[in-house]
Amino acid sequence: MKLAIIGSGNIVHDFLTITKDLKETQLTAIIGTNRSIDTLKQLQSEYHIGQVFTDFDEALKKSDFDTVYVAVPNFLHYQFAKKALENGKNVISEKPFTVKYEEFEDLKKIALEKHLILLEAITTQYLQNFLDLKKKLPELGDLKIIESNYSQYSSRYDAFKAGKILPAFDPKKGGGALMDLNIYNIHFIVGLLGRPKKVTYLPNVERNIDTSGILTLDYGTVKAVAIGAKDSVIPFRSSVIQGNHGSIVVNGPTNEMKSFDIYDNDKELVEKIDHNVYPHRMYQEFVEFERIIRTNDLQAVQQHLQHSEDVMWVVKKALESADLKLD
Ligand SMILES: NC(=O)c1ccc[n+]([C@@H]2O[C@H](COP(=O)([O-])OP(=O)(O)OC[C@H]3O[C@@H](n4cnc5c(N)ncnc54)[C@H](OP(=O)(O)O)[C@@H]3O)[C@@H](O)[C@H]2O)c1
Known part of the structure; x- marks a missing residue:
């Protein structure tokens, strides 16, 4: 898996500590903001990441990753995941998949149409x-x-x-x-x-x-x-x-x-x-993501997406029941 990471915050710092043991995962690129350029470069150097970008469009043009790991604040998951899928990339999105149920449905539709892999990084399901x-x-x-x-x-x-x-x-x-x-x-x-x-x-x-x-x-x-x-x-x-x-x-x-x-x-x-099987909670999910992508296991994707859809449905109903609006 040739991976591009989007974000350079807490979860990315945490994730990168296990990448030395993810033998089949190549850290091809990291994408962040101009304000975090020093952090991006420091992570690039420490973890031997191929390229640094502060613009996702440029990364899509100039780098050859096949999968994007979306690790930015919740409200940005949808737009980054959508752009990645539209440009032919597989997507691993941090939890919650999206803020709205309809956004999740949209991503799922695009992924299925384009035969791309779309997965939610949620450790619970893989431990x-x-x-x-x-x-x-x-x-x-x-x-x-x-x-x-x-x-x-x-x-x-x-x-x-x-x-x-x-x-x-x-x-x-x-x-x-x-x-x-x-x-x-x-x-x-x-x-x-x-x-x-x-x-x-x-x-x-x-x-x-x-x-x-x-x-x-x-x-x-x-x-x-x-x-x-x-x-x-x-x-x-x-x-x-x-x-x-x-x-x-x-x-x-x-x-x-x-x-x-x-x-x-x-x-x-x-x-x-x-x-x-490993002390860090994120290891087993990423080993499985890599396997699913390498073997193009669309049946596994279907099962995981059904689970994520059920979770998104619960979130939608919960917010409605409390009259909470998150946008
Ligand atoms: N799986 C887990 O155990 C776990 C744990 C924690 C968090 N998460 C999830 O991971 C996601 C990130 O959480 P976090 O705690 O890492 O948040 P965080 O520390 O606030 O980091 C967010 C990162 O996103 C970057 N970012 C913001 N806007 C961006 C943009 N337009 N383009 C590119 N990068 C942008 C930020 O850059 P700047 O700092 O420059 O704004 C920062 O590097 C959340 O969805 C959260 O739910 C998962």
Whole structure:
């Protein structure tokens, strides 16, 4: 995979640390803004990235990457992904895929028409612990309740309180607790159960943005609750799944799933599972992205897109239920 990275912020710094172990991925280009040119050049030098651009059109003309990794603020995912697809490039987009459901639908249509690969970078779906947890679910009997909490006090919340609104708290830029953190819980729950029958979001709203909130997903015989907070914190982050024969406790944040424990109805530990293949959460997803692209595995793309579509549908219904507007 010849990769062009768009963005040079937190997640790009994090991602680049694993690229030494992504043997099949060539870092062909990095694209950012003029204001971040020093950072772009420093990353180029440190990680041996082919070329630096501050203009995406120029990069499309002058570089020969086949895949774009869109790692810019949420509200920009759609426009960069769309331009990349229109220019014949595969796209890996950071979460949330897009701000609006209709934008996602548009990207999907273009990708399918052009036989290009379009994927969402969402670690939860690719971690070995998640894949194994899915296989273990039948051991719990009939599922009843799922609870997933991702609360992380944001340093940007202090800036927000002081009147400086960064993209993560900007309703016009697809910010908020639902989009930023609760999205991981949604991926987790939808990854297990698919599209729910009913979605309700109860947000804490400050200056038109949800700084935290509780989302309920009704599956009929199973009820799920997803909690996401950027304005408060708990000492642990995890998910719990309850069935009539036992329960599973996931250890660590939903996007890392460091391990999980299976308990019986006597609250005895039955099994502890820790099968993630690499310490960094992003490794396994990028290995799989590279495989999908190299083998042109359109069936896998179809499955991942169906999952992302279900997640985008939940987000749309959640925002509607709370009368929140993110544009
Ligand atoms: N998968 C994960 O675990 C994870 C974790 C964190 C974030 N994310 C996702 O990754 C995305 C980026 O988050 P982040 O935390 O890295 O944000 P960030 O630190 O604010 O970085 C955003 C980057 O985008 C660049 N950018 C902004 N406008 C641009 C434009 N028009 N053209 C090119 N580059 C532009 C910024 O450059 P300037 O600084 O020059 O504006 C900056 O380098 C978000 O969608 C977020 O949800 C994922």
